[in-house]
Amino acid sequence: MTIASAIPAFCQGIQHFGNNLPDFEKYGKEAAIASGKNAIASPRDLSAVYQTLLAADALRYLTLQTTATKESGHPGGFASIADGIASLVMLGYKNILTEVGHHAPGFYSTMFLDRSLEDMGISTVQQLGERFREMHGLLGHLSGQIPGLLNPAGPLGQGQHFAMAGAKLHPGVLFPVTIGDGGLGEPYIMSSFAHFHTAYPDATNFLPILVWNGYSQEHHSMVSTKTNKEMLEYWKGNGFQEVILVNAKDFDDVNQIGEYVDSTKFSFQKRLEFTQALLEAVDKAAKSALGGTLTVLIVKQLKGAGVHKRGAQSHNLYPGDSLERDYIVNALKERALPPEAWELVRTNFERSSGGSASRQVVTEKELPLPDLGTLPLNEFPVKGDKKVATTAMGELVVHVGKKDPNFVVTNADGNAASGINNINVGLKIVHPTLDDTYFQAPQGQVYEPLSEDACAGLAVALALFGARTLWCSYESFVINGLPIWQTVTQAMTELRRPTPSTITLFTAGALEQGRNGWTHQRPEVENYFASMMRNGNVFPLFPCDANSIQACYEWALGTKNKGITITASKSALPVLTTLEQTRQALQDGGVVIHESEGKKKVTFAVIGDMTLIPVFDAASQLEKEGVGVRIVSVINPRRLYRPHDVAWDTCTESDSHFLDDAGFERLFGGDAVIGVTGGASGMLEPIMLRSTAKRDTFAWKRGETTASAGQIMAFNGLTAENLAKRAVELLS
Numbered sequence: 001m002t003i004a005s006a007i008p009a010f011c012q013g014i015q016h017f018g019n020n021l022p023d024f025e026k027y028g029k030e031a032a033i034a035s036g037k038n039a040i041a042s043p044r045d046l047s048a049v050y051q052t053l054l055a056a057d058a059l060r061y062l063t064l065q066t067t068a069t070k071e072s073g074h075p076g077g078f079a080s081i082a083d084g085i086a087s088l089v090m091l092g093y094k095n096i097l098t099e100v101g102h103h104a105p106g107f108y109s110t111m112f113l114d115r116s117l118e119d120m121g122i123s124t125v126q127q128l129g130e131r132f133r134e135m136h137g138l139l140g141h142l143s144g145q146i147p148g149l150l151n152p153a154g155p156l157g158q159g160q161h162f163a164m165a166g167a168k169l170h171p172g173v174l175f176p177v178t179i180g181d182g183g184l185g186e187p188y189i190m191s192s193f194a195h196f197h198t199a200y201p202d203a204t205n206f207l208p209i210l211v212w213n214g215y216s217q218e219h220h221s222m223v224s225t226k227t228n229k230e231m232l233e234y235w236k237g238n239g240f241q242e243v244i245l246v247n248a249k250d251f252d253d254v255n256q257i258g259e260y261v262d263s264t265k266f267s268f269q270k271r272l273e274f275t276q277a278l279l280e281a282v283d284k285a286a287k288s289a290l291g292g293t294l295t296v297l298i299v300k301q302l303k304g305a306g307v308h309k310r311g312a313q314s315h316n317l318y319p320g321d322s323l324e325r326d327y328i329v330n331a332l333k334e335r336a337l338p339p340e341a342w343e344l345v346r347t348n349f350e351r352s353s354g355g356s357a358s359r360q361v362v363t364e365k366e367l368p369l370p371d372l373g374t375l376p377l378n379e380f381p382v383k384g385d386k387k388v389a390t391t392a393m394g395e396l397v398v399h400v401g402k403k404d405p406n407f408v409v410t411n412a413d414g415n416a417a418s419g420i421n422n423i424n425v426g427l428k429i430v431h432p433t434l435d436d437t438y439f440q441a442p443q444g445q446v447y448e449p450l451s452e453d454a455c456a457g458l459a460v461a462l463a464l465f466g467a468r469t470l471w472c473s474y475e476s477f478v479i480n481g482l483p484i485w486q487t488v489t490q491a492m493t494e495l496r497r498p499t500p501s502t503i504t505l506f507t508a509g510a511l512e513q514g515r516n517g518w519t520h521q522r523p524e525v526e527n528y529f530a531s532m533m534r535n536g537n538v539f540p541l542f543p544c545d546a547n548s549i550q551a552c553y554e555w556a557l558g559t560k561n562k563g564i565t566i567t568a569s570k571s572a573l574p575v576l577t578t579l580e581q582t583r584q585a586l587q588d589g590g591v592v593i594h595e596s597e598g599k600k601k602v603t604f605a606v607i608g609d610m611t612l613i614p615v616f617d618a619a620s621q622l623e624k625e626g627v628g629v630r631i632v633s634v635i636n637p638r639r640l641y642r643p644h645d646v647a648w649d650t651c652t653e654s655d656s657h658f659l660d661d662a663g664f665e666r667l668f669g670g671d672a673v674i675g676v677t678g679g680a681s682g683m684l685e686p687i688m689l690r691s692t693a694k695r696d697t698f699a700w701k702r703g704e705t706t707a708s709a710g711q712i713m714a715f716n717g718l719t720a721e722n723l724a725k726r727a728v729e730l731l732s
Contacts, residue, residue: 007339013126015065015323018336022268031347038354039092043279051348053275055086058345060306061335062109067317068328069129076304076314078106080213081178083275084299085110087282088176094353095361097151097177099159101141107149108138114349116148116358144491148357152491155483157186161457163206164196165465170362174286176207181223182216188453190238195449197239197294199430207289208296213303214260215312235296242288242295246281248274264306307331366497367466372403377550379579386572387546390419390507393553398426401445404468410447410455411472418507419570456481460488463502475506476522489563493537493651501562507570511610511678511709518703523679529565530682533638536648538563542607544633545575551582561653569609582635589639589659590632590667598628601670602727605687607634607677610709615676617720622727632667640686664690672730694730
């Protein structure tokens with residue numbers, strides 16, 4: 001290691017320093033971002049170009065050293081866009097998002113250089129490496145807890161939702177989002193761009209940046225065979241009006257083989273020319289996007305540019321890829337900067353945008369929310385006329401939308417099909433065609449792409465960025481949107497700020513979908529939510545009637561940093577509870593809706609609304625035999641776990657309330673307990689864990705085409721006869 005004098009304190013831990021750089025005295029005397037300024041004066045200023053090149057090398061160096069410190073992580077993908085990220089920062093843009101979780105170490109390096117990571121106690125390069133891939137540190141993929149970073153990133157094809165959400169909520173602010181060419185194969189990306197732009201044509205202030213490096217994780221990317229002309233036409237064919245391509249090969253003066261080349265191998269002069277071209281392209285693209293034109297920037301450069309390997313082999317480090325490995329050492333030495341260059345890069349990054357991203361980006365402060373006033377709750381008489389629960393909730397949703405202009409409802413399968421056409425009537429489907437017949441209007445608040453990923457993606461992204469939303473779906477189709485919903489709910493557990501909970505309404509459950517058959521009968525998804533309850537901030541709610549659903553939504557609207565699913569039928573069903581009973585059930589987990597005494601007592605713990613029908617019939621049969629029956633409608637099963645079952649204490653806006661043993665005995669005590677659900681049995685786990693009585697479960701098995709809900713319940717064994725028979729067996 002070359003030891004230089006006057007090494008900045010933040011450089012502690014750097015393994016290799018470089019020697020004198022060419023023309024540093026000419027172009028590195030003063031920071032290109034002047035004191036008191038937020039960006040460079042011009043992308044054509046040679047000092048700015050020179051210092052952008054230094055910044056890109058600094059990012060590559062930190063990314064490689066940080067990952068090699070742990071012999072794991074992903075340096076290659078970010079390395080091919082480091083020049084683009086450096087250009088954004090030098091131009092004063094810091095609300096930068098990514099679709100690529102594998103770019104995490106590069107984004108951490110960016111946040112380190114602008115001092116954002118000091119908010120979590122990372123002040124030196126040594127600490128950057130020590131905290132990488134460690135608990136309470138810098139996890140392998142972006143999360144919700146890292147200062148200055150706007151979005152979590154895990155599964156591919158998701159990051160664009162966050163950029164579009166930011167653009168919608170913050171006009172005039174640029175939201176660049178890097179998209180890997182490996183991830184471009186996901187169908188969601190382009191379709192979600194297209195629908196969003198059609199719905200919100202004025203919100204063009206997001207900027208996709210395609211990282212076209214020729215490779216995905218383990219092989220060539222599926223778009224690597226496209227010609228430059230074909231790639232330009234692909235984006236134009238998908239509605240992008242300004243398509244800007246910067247190809248590193250156009251500047252190659254060392255005759256690299258192939259269509260994808262490494263700019264760090266050029267002569268220094270050609271490196272500067274490439275950097276200037278990219279800096280100017282970023283400036284042009286940013287101004288175009290901010291000026292109302294749907295714009296994409298494509299940067300074509302070989303994966304792994306400037307790090308230890310090239311192509312897919314650069315993607316990941318493996319055990320043995322340490323700071324002592326020869327090719328790691330050689331790559332670090334090639335990118336090494338002298339201390340004075342490190343100081344220059346740091347100065348530019350902390351001046352950019354007026355300060356560290358942890359102080360400047362939009363997600364670092366809470367988005368103000370308009371007051372909703374008094375919700376227009378409509379309490380129906382118990383045992384009066386049957387009511388449709390979803391329709392009752394729809395009236396409240398309309399009220400929220402009228403009070404909150406940022407509020408968005410998303411639905412892929414159509415609100416009318418779920419008994420909530422009143423939402424369309426009140427808030428209108430956002431569509432460029434004004435049509436009163438279908439309740440469409442350009443300024444509508446109901447977002448209806450056909451992709452569940454796009455529905456879930458925009459809803460949860462807006463919630464993460466601080467806005468109220470509601471994602472509506474048929475229960476059978478929600479699985480297609482759940483990866484991003486789970487990503488965001490997990491991020492919400494660790495956010496350093498409060499944000500509205502992400503709320504869903506899942507309708508048309510398996511029991512209502514008899515004639516559609518098994519394609520529409522997938523309540524197994526409830527096991528997904530059942531397992532997530534242990535996360536600490538996930539609350540699946542099962543209102544039992546039209547009053548109950550209103551109280552559930554009322555509660556959900558008042559929460560922060562949670563994932564709340566409301567599952568209800570769209571059929572007209574009896575009203576069994578008051579609003580106050582469900583409010584109490586939201587605290588206790590459930591509510592007793594029927595009780596009789598007898599020689600022995602069986603308790604039915606029931607999840608869902610239609611499942612109560614055979615249970616009440618079974619109760620009548622048992623009571624004729626002198627058996628006492630208690631029926632408990634389980635509204636909020638998460639409350640029924642024991643505190644140590646759930647990671648509640650690790651959550652932002654933590655909720656520590658669980659039903660105590662005395663309360664559990666009051667609800668579920670008896671000589672036998674039978675859990676009943678029209679969905680997956682996992683949701684009954686907290687009751688089965690705590691009950692000491694003889695017990696059993698009746699749950700969904702599989703779907704079939706039937707003529708009625710009763711027939712599909714019978715196919716799955718959910719009949720009054722079976723329930724009563726099993727109760728007698730347990731009691732005897």
